Amino acid sequence: MQSNTAITASSSFQGNALAAFSFLLWGLMPLYYQFLPNADINELLAFRILFSVPFMALVFVLLGRKMPSLAMLKADKKSVLLCGLASLIMCVSWYSFTWAMTHGQVLAASLGFFINPLFAIALGVLFLGDKLSNAQKMAVVLGTCGISYMVYSYGELPWLALSMGSFFALYGLCKKFIRFDSLTSVTVEALLLMPVAALYLIWLWGSDQSVVISSAMSGELSTLLLYIGSAPVTLMPLVFFALAIRATSLSMIGLMQYVEPSLQFLLAVLVFNEHFDQVKAVSFALIWTGLLLCSLEALPKLRKKTKAPV
Template sequence: MENRRLGITSGFAAYVMWGLLGVFWELLSVVPAMDTLAYRIVWSLVTISVVLTIQKNWIEVWHTVVTLINNHKIGWIILSAFLISINWYLYINMVTHQQATEASLSYYIMPLMNVAVAVIFLHEKLSRSKIIALILVIIGVIILTVQTGSLPFNTLLMAASFCFYGLIKKQVPLPATISLTLETVTVTPIALIYLLLSPHVMNQDGIKITLLLIMSGILTVIPLLLFAVANKNTDFITLSFIQYLNPTIQLLMAVFVLHEAFNWHKVIVFAFIWSGILVFIFGSLSNYQKLKKTTTL
């Protein structure tokens, strides 16, 4: 019970932080998105290294690597590192190009994508309410595709990358600091090579931007550590409910802080997505109540 409470609390904190971070990345819009991603990765490794040094956990990191190699699971960690990097890049690129509402849309879609993944990979049964919810979301995506003239590839890829990232974290449960260390170590060499070749210099846009780039590591590590704790101590469905905090806060920030246009076309798309979410929530709560009654009999 104590672990579940810790998981839920950590999940709330992580998703609230992620919801608010859109405004932070907007402040870095003068920096190319790929450079911002590279700086984010490098400073994340610096931040997590400080944490590990304080915790004196470097030996545990090494032992974990050896265990993962012996168990043939190191490939999953490498894959998760690239998935989260793809997610980071897409989000930074969309927010800094006045597409924060589209970014929030991807996180609304993601929980229902989790359902599809659970059916395909975890062989869970698909209830009637989940089928209806998925259909409503698909209709919303189709409308968005017709309105824009192209499939919202970035929105769907962003949702899919984090969905499969969460799935891998479930399959290879590791302590939060260890998991994040291995992921950042995997992609940091690529980030460093990119920064060495990039014409952008970290301090070229002034002290404020330089400090924000350094802070990006801290603001990346904290919610990811919280998510790792939540993912380890909370069931998949509960975490899917909590995650709605993230896109809701993102959407509010996009409209009221970043002043993005929210026209009637987007209202229609979001109406279908939100309808799917409501069906999904009520269906899940109904199943939970039935299960509760069965276990108490």
């Protein structure tokens, strides 16, 4: 019994460490995109999709696993179709995120990830029959108040943050119905979009509209390498997350997920000197309070689950 307990504790610790590392990488991602100011987001997205496939193939080799086979995909066509839908949804979220990263809007990206759990809660109620706890109800109310105050003060919706948060929540909802594991699902998503990305890049090159490819052909490779590097940079955290989710609890992951937007918030304010006024302070404070209530509510359940058996 003690041996099994020790193994379980070790596995849980490794899972927690992997999850924390994945959120750390996601949180530090703005530092990479500072090297791509005012990037062509369409071309960057195409490069990211195209080079995701060889990167994921390398991951499968390193983990000693087989890439998704045609027979496996044919056996579960519904999951393949859902992967296609998930990939399109993720494109919108990733497009918004990348635009924020490369146009001095890291604070908006941080806000998007902070309000993402609120969208996830709402989708869970609407589509999965989830019941809201008192803390979750209060979090939704406070989050709505925070966004409403920002709209009232600025006279416009924070579209960038809302699109990121909502589409990432929709992506998570879609993944609930996909029967492939996380790594396989991400690979299938990239495979489905790869032909479109390749054709788009060929069209850009053929019509002489690709600044990246043109500069590379003239000997300037740094921008091309940065565009290609966007694939492993965005997928590495996902790989660590996929490995972590097998060895730790969803409650722990739910609590640790705020590491990412917290780091992005600190980078935006302290490193990139983005404007953080009273309106944003009040809105963020309301959203943070709601998330804190949910976290405090989850802690007793988490302690109960992680109690070692006697």
